[in-house]
Amino acid sequence: MPSLKDIKKRIGSVKNTQQITKAMKMVSAAKLRRAQDAVVAARPYADKMLDVLSNLALREESGVHPLLQERGKGKALVVLMTADRGLCGGFNTNISKKAERFVRENEEGFEDYDILIVGRKGNEYLKSRVGDKITKVHEHVTGNINFGLASLLGEEIIEPFVNETYDAVFLVYNSFQSAISQELTVSQLLPIVPKEIEGDGYSAEYIYEPSRGEVLEQILPKHINVQIFRALLESVASEHGARMTAMDSASKNASEMIGKLTLQYNRARQAAITKELMEIISGAESIK
């Protein structure tokens, strides 16, 4: 039976922890709101881009542009997006496992894979498992997502694809559903798959300046950047959502634990009082 002092100490330390988890939850909630706004703001741009692109690409013959070319099943690049920090529940582990499974089970049937990781945690998890496949790691970049970062990643991805080091590129990330749910997503980034356009909504004859080919040429790489940018934003928003949920349940667990410990403390105190009383009474009895 732990002494009164021990229990009191434990209650104190649990309370401290709870304060931290509560504060982290609040911070995440604020960050989540900002990240969520960014995701929502980025969607129209990305969607519109895909519309225009699909419209263009479907009119061109396939294979006209290197980024649209379907090639063999040689080597593929997996771009994994994780967080730099932990304490966000299963967020990092789930997505890293997804990437590991994707590479090991090889459902897409590629001969070999390389992995490019964004975020420290993904690297920590995969280093010991499929470390030989990791080609590059970007750490401490998710704190401030901007379009420049996406363009930088885009360049890194497009170049080896164009010079045929890789035959396909996949993005593995958490897509943001709501504050409490994220969806593990694997999407093909390259070669670009144009969206089928329903009906003849785009049948009108367009004037293209400078020319259709050149417009396509300019838009394709941008499209990649936009997709990466969007995935990054989604991943960050998911991270904050996951951390908020994790910290919320941690705070709840702490409350529960404090309750239990307090009960235990009171019982122990009561027992001590009873014992003392009994000692006094029996002492008094014996004097009579």
Place this chain on the structure above:
Amino acid sequence: MSEKLKLEMVTPYKRVLSEEVEELSAPGSLGEVGVLPGHTPLLTTLNVGELTYKKDGETFHVAVNWGYVEVEDDTVTVLVETAEPADQIDLERAKEALGRAEDALKSLSPEDKDFKVMEAALERAVIRIQVAGKRH
């Protein structure tokens, strides 16, 4: 004129504008493109430059970066990487950027990898200052 154009301007960060305008003029890659209601469908890429539009007789100026314009059924969609309306431009910052770009260009030779980057930065800064000068 009763007919109007619906102008939507979107960047990766946010929807900048969504307004009814009478006319629009954009810095197309083959030269200035003017759009009035009833324009034939058009898709053009944009250069760094100044986009102007007229709303209720008043002219507005926006500094834009790379992007493109799509015109269809009197709807004009402008997708650009950055768009700064004249009254939102930080003139001090633009001037600083201009100074930085000029200094960098002096020390670089045209073959340098960064030369083009700095040249583009210079162009952007010049446009921003130019547009900022037109604020109301």
